[in-house]
Amino acid sequence: MTRTNGASGGGGQQQQASAAGKLPRKRFYRARAHSNPLSDSHFPVPVSPDEVDLSQHYPRYFPADKGGGEEPPPPRIRFADVGCGFGGLLVGLSPLFPDTLMIGMELRDKVTEYVKERILALRASNPGQYDNISVVRTNSMKYIPNYFRKAQLTKMFFLFPDPHFKEKNHRRRVISTQLLDEYAYVMEVGGIIYTITDVEELGEWMRSCLEKHPLFEAVPDEEIKADPVVKLLSTATEESQKVARNGGQTFHAIFRRISLQEE
Amino acid sequence: MEDTAVEEAEVSGAAEFAPALIAAHPHGNSVAVAIGPELRVFDLKAGSPVLLSDDCDGRSHSDAIRAICFSVSGALFASAGDDKLVKVWKTDSCRCIRTITSEKRVSAVAISNDDLYVTFADKFGVVWLVTLGEDGTEQVSVDNKPVPILGHYCSIITSMKFSPDGRFIATADRDFKIRVTLFPKNPLKGAHEIQSFCLGHTDFVSCIAFTSMSENQSFLISGGGDSTVRLWDYINGCLLDTCQVRDKMGELLEPNETDDSSLAIADICPSNDGSLVAVAIQSFTGVMLLACDVVEKKLSFLKVITMEKSYIPTSLASSFSSELLWTVMGASNMPNQASSQLLTRLRIVPCFQKDLISSNNSPAILEDSEVPHGEKFLLALQGSLDIVKQEEVLASVLAALKVSMHKMLVKKHYSEERREQRKRGRNDKKIKN
Numbered sequence: 001m002t003r004t005n006g007a008s009g010g011g012g013q014q015q016q017a018s019a020a021g022k023l024p025r026k027r028f029y030r031a032r033a034h035s036n037p038l039s040d041s042h043f044p045v046p047v048s049p050d051e052v053d054l055s056q057h058y059p060r061y062f063p064a065d066k067g068g069g070e071e072p073p074p075p076r077i078r079f080a081d082v083g084c085g086f087g088g089l090l091v092g093l094s095p096l097f098p099d100t101l102m103i104g105m106e107l108r109d110k111v112t113e114y115v116k117e118r119i120l121a122l123r124a125s126n127p128g129q130y131d132n133i134s135v136v137r138t139n140s141m142k143y144i145p146n147y148f149r150k151a152q153l154t155k156m157f158f159l160f161p162d163p164h165f166k167e168k169n170h171r172r173r174v175i176s177t178q179l180l181d182e183y184a185y186v187m188e189v190g191g192i193i194y195t196i197t198d199v200e201e202l203g204e205w206m207r208s209c210l211e212k213h214p215l216f217e218a219v220p221d222e223e224i225k226a227d228p229v230v231k232l233l234s235t236a237t238e239e240s241q242k243v244a245r246n247g248g249q250t251f252h253a254i255f256r257r258i259s260l261q262e263e
Numbered sequence: 264m265e266d267t268a269v270e271e272a273e274v275s276g277a278a279e280f281a282p283a284l285i286a287a288h289p290h291g292n293s294v295a296v297a298i299g300p301e302l303r304v305f306d307l308k309a310g311s312p313v314l315l316s317d318d319c320d321g322r323s324h325s326d327a328i329r330a331i332c333f334s335v336s337g338a339l340f341a342s343a344g345d346d347k348l349v350k351v352w353k354t355d356s357c358r359c360i361r362t363i364t365s366e367k368r369v370s371a372v373a374i375s376n377d378d379l380y381v382t383f384a385d386k387f388g389v390v391w392l393v394t395l396g397e398d399g400t401e402q403v404s405v406d407n408k409p410v411p412i413l414g415h416y417c418s419i420i421t422s423m424k425f426s427p428d429g430r431f432i433a434t435a436d437r438d439f440k441i442r443v444t445l446f447p448k449n450p451l452k453g454a455h456e457i458q459s460f461c462l463g464h465t466d467f468v469s470c471i472a473f474t475s476m477s478e479n480q481s482f483l484i485s486g487g488g489d490s491t492v493r494l495w496d497y498i499n500g501c502l503l504d505t506c507q508v509r510d511k512m513g514e515l516l517e518p519n520e521t522d523d524s525s526l527a528i529a530d531i532c533p534s535n536d537g538s539l540v541a542v543a544i545q546s547f548t549g550v551m552l553l554a555c556d557v558v559e560k561k562l563s564f565l566k567v568i569t570m571e572k573s574y575i576p577t578s579l580a581s582s583f584s585s586e587l588l589w590t591v592m593g594a595s596n597m598p599n600q601a602s603s604q605l606l607t608r609l610r611i612v613p614c615f616q617k618d619l620i621s622s623n624n625s626p627a628i629l630e631d632s633e634v635p636h637g638e639k640f641l642l643a644l645q646g647s648l649d650i651v652k653q654e655e656v657l658a659s660v661l662a663a664l665k666v667s668m669h670k671m672l673v674k675k676h677y678s679e680e681r682r683e684q685r686k687r688g689r690n691d692k693k694i695k696n
Contacts, residue, residue: 048463150459150500171387171417177455180455260456
């Protein structure tokens with residue numbers, strides 16, 4: 001059985017480097033650029049959201065000793081960065097929303113390890129900061145409902161996803177009408193979904209999927225301009241920096257989760 | 264260990280076996296049995312086998328039928344399977360009114376409670392919808408192709424049911440999930456709003472059923488490869504109770520009979536009033552009965568009905584009007600099958616209702632002489648009356664069915680070395696060399 005309790009935690013294999021607050025080096029975490037989202041997985045997946053152990057991910061928010069008495073309900077994860085890669089966006093968002101728990105979801109094992117080490121190193125060298133971000137290795141196209149309850153998330157990010165150009169591989173794209181149903185389920189009404197890509201064809205695809213979907217509507221331009229998160233989309237991640245270096249164009253689609261209007 | 268067993272089945276290229284299926288008309292007018300590509304229907308009112316006529320587009324099923332169902336009203340019947348055909352029949356005229364071609368093999372089929380739509384799920388996890396005419400006749404609208412309404416991401420959908428009030432459509436898959444989706448007024452645009460996910464099974468979900476087909480509050484019951492039957496509040500996606508069938512079977516079976524894969528739940532069937540649930544288990548010669556207390560929200564073990572040796576039901580059915588529990592056993596493509604005839608075996612449990620909870624007597628099973636319409640009925644649906652001959656054939660079914668279900672639904676687990684070895688043998692790599 002692959003499914004055991006909880007998500008693979010953020011602690012565990014802490015290396016010497018991160019204990020000293022040194023950032024992990026990417027050269028030791030080389031990984032392929034792509035991973036097959038259709039393959040049956042061999043990593044543990046929580047049976048249901050109740051079994052996600054947040055104390056492993058956010059130890060500061062879930063202290064081990066419960067002092068008794070009335071306690072406020074434990075915080076929940078509100079932001080999800082799907083396909084977080086090397087975690088640039090999480091690191092950028094963390095100081096902007098210091099009280100919001102965020103999680104990165106990444107399918108590639110080594111990349112997830114890197115992000116784990118990176119967060120631990122950042123926490124060690126900046127005490128009191130970066131306690132609200134974590135990462136989990138999972139296939140978010142298959143297991144989103146295993147991690148989040150209905151209407152739990154307020155923001156979801158899909159930055160520079162795999163373009164899958166061939167038509168027969170379109171079903172591997174992380175944004176599709178089918179999958180948007182599931183994303184809409186885990187997002188609260190009013191929550192915002194951010195997508196960005198440097199591939200024009202994929203940009204159009206993502207925008208049209210979102211436009212067609214009855215549970216999403218486009219966020220007006222003036223709001224997009226005022227949103228501090230938007231700037232991070234095209235600057236914070238490793239992929240976006242690469243695009244900027246090469247002078248590439250980016251295409252974003254930013255949509256809000258709305259409630260269904262039955263005509 | 265398990266690794267090699269699965270591998271062997273793969274290597275020997277064992278044919279896929281489809282279990283025999285049974286469905287009962289909601290008002291008790293008829294009973295249908297599907298075995299391989301054959302559809303056998305018996306009219307209980309007239310007491311004669313039904314001749315199905317197919318006057319639209321003539322294609323009949325050519326491969327194993329994987330799903331059959333009557334609509335709630337009893338006016339329509341649908342069948343679908345590995346030949347990628349979905350056929351909708353009118354029950355009064357026994358005529359096929361629609362034949363729909365799917366792109367992929369079909370694994371589940373359902374008819375909406377108002378008889379307006381038929382939905383079917385393919386092996387890629389996509390649920391398609393087709394509009395039927397007002398009165399069930401073929402509608403000659405311009406755009407009457409199947410439209411996709413929802414999807415389980417690349418998973419096999421094993422069971423699909425409409426809720427009693429028609430507001431929801433529930434789908435179960437091999438990835439341990441049950442999804443409950445709002446069925447919109449205009450479903451042609453897709454069913455996008457998910458009401459809940461019922462998560463808790465730790466292996467594939469093989470069957471789901473709603474209790475109490477009335478307007479009262481209803482619950483969802485599911486059975487799976489983890490040999491549990493679970494009771495759900497499907498509106499909120501809450502697990503209310505779990506019945507560990509494995510533990511119960513452990514007390515009843517010999518130790519050597521309880522190996523892992525064989526205690527998967529094959530089918531479940533709630534009684535009319537929702538107080539009882541009949542459970543068919545892959546290695547158990549009979550049916551297990553659970554009491555379902557909708558007030559306390561509990562599922563508890565009641566009793567087992569043991570049947571003749573080597574009779575392991577593959578499918579269960581009941582109807583609103585009568586208190587009969589229909590069970591069938593059989594499989595298509597059976598090995599070393601002498602005749603070309605596909606054999607099944609039927610057993611019927613009378614008094615499938617509340618009284619069973621209080622009575623201490625083990626419920627009777629109808630003898631072959633006691634079944635409605637006797638020999639005529641059995642000949643029509645079983646294909647043969649010679650039970651002794653059948654037993655031999657049916658005994659061979661058991662093992663084959665288990666392997667087949669295991670192969671289709673259980674996730675393969677390879678050891679680290681095996682995985683590396685398989686990676687080296689990948690087809691796309693071979694082409695390059």
